[in-house]
Amino acid sequence: MPKPADGRKRVVVESVQPEIDAGRFPVKRIVGDTVRAEADVFADGHDHVAARLLFRYCDVPQWTAVPMQPLGNDRWRAEFSVARVGEYLYTVSGTIDHFDTWRSDLEKRIAAGQKVAVDLLNGAQLVEEAAERAGRDDADVLRRWAAQMRDAEKLEAAQTAALDPALAAMMATYPDPALETRYERELRVCVDRERARYSAWYEMFPRSTAAEAGRHGTFKDVEARLDYVAGLGFDVLYLPPIHPIGRSFRKGRNNSETAEPGDVGSPWAIGAAGPDGGGHTAIHPELGTFDDFQHLLRVAAAKGLELALDIAFQCSPDHPWVQEHPAWFKHRADGSIQYAENPPKKYQDIYPLDFESSDWPALWDALRDVFLFWIEQGVRIFRVDNPHTKAFPFWEWCIGEIKRDYPDALFLAEAFTRPRVMQRLAKLGFSQSYTYFTWRNTKQEITEYFTELAESPLREYLRPNLWPNTPDILPEALQIGGRAAFLSRLVLAATLGPSYGIYGPAFELGEHEPLRPGSEEYLHSEKYEIREWNLDTPGSLAGAIALLNRSRRENAALHASHHLHFHTTDSSSLIAYSKSSLDESNTVLMIVNLDPHHKQAGWIDLDLDAMHIRPGETFQVWDHLSGARFLWQSPRAYVELSPEMPAHLFRVQRRVRSEKDFDYYQ
Amino acid sequence: MPKPADGRKRVVVESVQPEIDAGRFPVKRIVGDTVRAEADVFADGHDHVAARLLFRYCDVPQWTAVPMQPLGNDRWRAEFSVARVGEYLYTVSGTIDHFDTWRSDLEKRIAAGQKVAVDLLNGAQLVEEAAERAGRDDADVLRRWAAQMRDAEKLEAAQTAALDPALAAMMATYPDPALETRYERELRVCVDRERARYSAWYEMFPRSTAAEAGRHGTFKDVEARLDYVAGLGFDVLYLPPIHPIGRSFRKGRNNSETAEPGDVGSPWAIGAAGPDGGGHTAIHPELGTFDDFQHLLRVAAAKGLELALDIAFQCSPDHPWVQEHPAWFKHRADGSIQYAENPPKKYQDIYPLDFESSDWPALWDALRDVFLFWIEQGVRIFRVDNPHTKAFPFWEWCIGEIKRDYPDALFLAEAFTRPRVMQRLAKLGFSQSYTYFTWRNTKQEITEYFTELAESPLREYLRPNLWPNTPDILPEALQIGGRAAFLSRLVLAATLGPSYGIYGPAFELGEHEPLRPGSEEYLHSEKYEIREWNLDTPGSLAGAIALLNRSRRENAALHASHHLHFHTTDSSSLIAYSKSSLDESNTVLMIVNLDPHHKQAGWIDLDLDAMHIRPGETFQVWDHLSGARFLWQSPRAYVELSPEMPAHLFRVQRRVRSEKDFDYYQ
Secondary structure: OOOOOOOOOOEEEEEEEOOEHHHOEOEEEEOOOEEEEEEEEEEOOOOOEEEEEEEEEOOOOOOEEEEOEEEEOOEEEEEEEOOOOEEEEEEEEEEEOHHHHHHHHHHHHHHOOOOOHHHHHHHHHHHHHHHHHOOHHHHHHHHHHHHHHHOHHHHHHHHHHHOOHHHHHHHHOOOOHHHEEEOOOOEEEEEEOHHHOOEEEEEOOHHHOOHHHOOOOOHHHHHHHHHHHHHHOOOEEEEOOOOOEOOOOOOEHHHEOOOOOOOOOOOOOEOEEEOOEEHHHOOOOOOOOHHHHHHHHHHHHHOOOEEEEEEOOEEOOOOHHHHHOHHHOOEOOOOOEOOEEEOOEEEOOOEEOOOOOOOHHHHHHHHHHHHHHHHHOOOOEEEEEOHHHOOHHHHHHHHHHHHHHOOOOEEEEEOOOOHHHHHHHHHHOOOEEEOHHHHOOOHHHHHHHHHHHHHOHHHHOOOEEEOOOEOOEOOHHHHHHHHHHHHHHHHHHHHHOOEEEEEOOOOOOOOOOEOOOOOOOEOOOOOOOOOOOOOOOOOOOHHHHHHHHHHHHHOHHHHOOOOOEEEEEOOOOEEEEEEEOOOOOOEEEEEEEOOOOOOEEEEEEOOHHHHOOOOOOOEEEEEOOOOOEEEEOOOEEEEEEOOOOOEEEEEEEEEEEOOOOOEEEO | OOOOOOOOOOEEEEEEEOOEHHHOEOEEEEOOOEEEEEEEEEEOOOOOEEEEEEEEEOOOOOOEEEEOEEEEOOEEEEEEEOOOOEEEEEEEEEEEOHHHHHHHHHHHHHHOOOOOHHHHHHHHHHHHHHHHHOOHHHHHHHHHHHHHHHOHHHHHHHHHHHOOHHHHHHHHOOOOHHHEEEOOOOEEEEEEOHHHOOEEEEEOOHHHOOHHHOOOOOHHHHHHHHHHHHHHOOOEEEEOOOOOEOOOOOOOHHHOOOOOOOOOOOOOOEOEEEOOEEHHHOOOOOOOOHHHHHHHHHHHHHOOOEEEEEEOOEEOOOOHHHHHOHHHOOEOOOOOEOOEEEOOEEEOOOEEOOOOOOOHHHHHHHHHHHHHHHHHOOOOEEEEEOHHHOOHHHHHHHHHHHHHHOOOOEEEEEOOOOHHHHHHHHHHOOOEEEOHHHHOOOHHHHHHHHHHHHHOHHHHOOOEEEOOOEOOEOOHHHHHHHHHHHHHHHHHHHHHOOEEEEEOOOOOOOOOOEOOOOOOOEOOOOOOOOOOOOOOOOOOOHHHHHHHHHHHHHOHHHHOOOOOEEEEEOOOOEEEEEEEOOOOOOEEEEEEEOOOOOOEEEEEEOOHHHHOOOOOOOEEEEEOOOOOEEEEOOOEEEEEEOOOOOEEEEEEEEEEEOOOOOEEEO
């Protein structure tokens, strides 16, 4: 067994956190965030050790070192801020700190009245060795200290110099590299812009924006809808695929296998615009031109709305790739191309791409180029359709390729699939993930799932985006719960995570008829036909949505899931949870009635500590939804929530004393 | 970002368990053990995957593959046995199983009455591809199957062939390597002989074996004591250092700083035998010669006792290395060698070795050679003194070097230190570890600590060796608890872990006077003087010890800590716990009164499930210590334990029906 290169490295650095899969994947942060790292750092014997957290932006060669603080039991902690979008690296260094050991021994010897002349010489030697490692200025300073410590004539001055905290501080900056152990891995942080974590999405079908005029909606019509969407308070406007729609085996209304003349087909069956081309880099002619699209992007941006495009990597039989790149598709034994199947069901309007194709490198390039094409057009957010049916290694490569040049690009994974698969996609680089929220309805389900998202290792890399509905999913809760269910699911989505979205106008207008009993498909699904929506329908939830989105903007606690805590309630229909901003200056408390049919009342036992309220402190809770204000002094509160407005979204206001000596709440 | 070598590898293999620190360290097993491994194995999409556990003995180049079984939620499990001492490797492979996907789709299509002619051709193609990868015989078989599947004339026979389980089984053995993902690490298993886990140690000072004759004991006198030790049922006889003892600054009786004439000094201050040499490869002349030592080894082995030597890497100022290798010691600024210190305390009889010496490679060689020297003498077990004050990297290298050639060598780490340090030494290669058992006295302390040892990741690499006393430690519990405390601590040590030891005859004779109140040092510590022990003292615990060691041998449950479970008792003084052999055929139940002063009685609520007893099943418990037998039918049992014998060690006997149709317990 060979000896190590330097057997003098006696410090161990292990159990560094956060670390995902032994450093295989980065943790995720947004600009301005803090990375708090911990590690076990210790040595054999009784020598003191020092630990430093090292970090650097990926293209800066030098590490910045932050001294770590001991937490006890050989655990150490430090943190650093990430100021730029892109990738940071971090690791931990531990070293034997002989000077610190020596210094503390010296104090004990002096306290015991022992002679320390030789010890001072030992220390002076350590200082002189550090001077060898220091820059010229510090070296001079260190050598002056050493000379004082060596001055046997002035023992008291030598002692004072030896114990000078300034000397200790300077010594700590020149550890002996022979005694320094670096953690065996460098870990990564993927830093995104804020919208990667905190966003409110509105999904709508452009083609339905002119139905009242009896025609196919266009980008121009979408522009006319922007004030409405911005007025609801959303910041991302997400459009289903805007490409030409396949004609072969086109699906009819309500997913019928045969389309009638005039049926518009599913936007997810990407086809051709005609003999001149089509596919994933074309625009459906009835929506408009590239100029129109550019105009829409600009106008939306001016209203605070960022456009997100849907990228669905699959082809209708009309897609140009079918002719140009037959090798990218699977062929059956009879020579035909394999259509999508879930036996015995057949989806003949869709050809999946074959990621086991021997021509996979060209396929990967083409798919990456689809993203780059739309990035050139100015799009930076992509909602990726069914990423879990494409090869995992492709996503890591593709997202890495794109973010190298466009680190502000964001990717939402629409992977309603098994937990490990969903998690893998998040690890591989997706910025946000659709979640199981859509089917988590009971108090226990919600508590368990969101505790897992906020407290398990998932918190480091999976950013949830919560959807109460999508064009594919009209959950049972909305089918049978009426307006109260829409309201409670809306409040839950908007407050349980920092990102959420709705598919509208179906959502705010309370659309709730399924295709058939037991189905989660919408009746008259907009996926297969143009729908006319009357935005002025009485009872629209638009007002509540606008209120909620304003509350989200006004409360930093809702921009992340820090300090998420579920409080005890005495009713299984009442769920109560609070969140605070990382600096604890803003706290919100949500109480939601999960029973859509009845008024529910009960007692909430607040864990005031989790809300950063001191025992006995009085505080007010101001409800953003009703405008009501309550003065609460005890951790026990009575609430009553009716189906008309089944939720409180309280901002917690602490009583403070003003300079002018009166109390107020802030 | 470069593309991977083959982007078609779509299977993920992650979260492999057991794995210590990302595979940095091996897990430990003994010969005959099972390694049960789990992993998350999954792919994108809906294709079926197959997972295989791969393992091999270190010098066998081929992997053996074991199919893994799905546990749900993408988790898979398989196991393999380790038959040989040495190192095994294991890892996990996952692959897309197109044939299995195709086969299950075919079944669905047939059930739905669809035409499957083309599908059969698709399947035949998969079989032909596998034939390309198969050996000639299997290839022929596979091609015959494929031909049947292609026979359009006999569709029914083609279907039957396609769904033949024998075909599926053979197909599973020829996965397509292009689709196979190997876990990114190969993990190690360190396999030791059984004594690494299951052992009973008896420590004694050879020099005290002739005190009744008024002289220094010798190896011959130790031989005369072997029947006694073997009669107690121990299997390891551990001797403190047998080297010459230093004369410079020799410690006197009761650790006095000055030795009187005739004081024998501490065996841990390794010195010289005279001008001719000494040190770690010499024998103290008063103990005997190398021939005597060899004789002792042989006689002990014949009585079932394996000798363990104490290796203490430190030197008295007389040690030959001080002259020969001054670079291996630290020097003070005045040129003197640095003695051991814990300021303000000084230990001038001991020079620590300097692991930061620039001559560290030669020092490492010399220390390894000490082990090799005694291994040549026939010793295979080493109790290592204070390993935590020697460099961590040294231990990994040294133990690795020795076990490469002597895989049956065992090392017990005497590291009564911080948890992370104790754990690190175990990871680095020590076979067994002293633990905190010595100071864990209350029901809660014992329950928490042994649950951690048996259930946390520690179980994979830290093998506890439990000592109620050592020459360094007379714990408070033994100082004040009288005979009952000795008995209860003995039963706990012998049953809470598969390895334990006592320092005798001090233990069995109930030696309990501390040096002074508050000290854990023995008064008249045998470390500094020869003690005369009267083995026939009335009240000796020898009989109880012999009973306990016999019970340990007879009950496989006590050879490991499988299925360790603490049962509820209604008294804080009564602790109850059970263990079973891995195959569940042997179960023992211990109930111990932790109050040494009073009889304690109470109810035990047994978790019968944890003891592998079916609800309603009657069973007997037979007490190895008292010989009593009880027929128990309910999970609730009443016990009463007095200070005279404060423990039950029950063997659980299940009622079974004999072939001759009467019931008995086994």
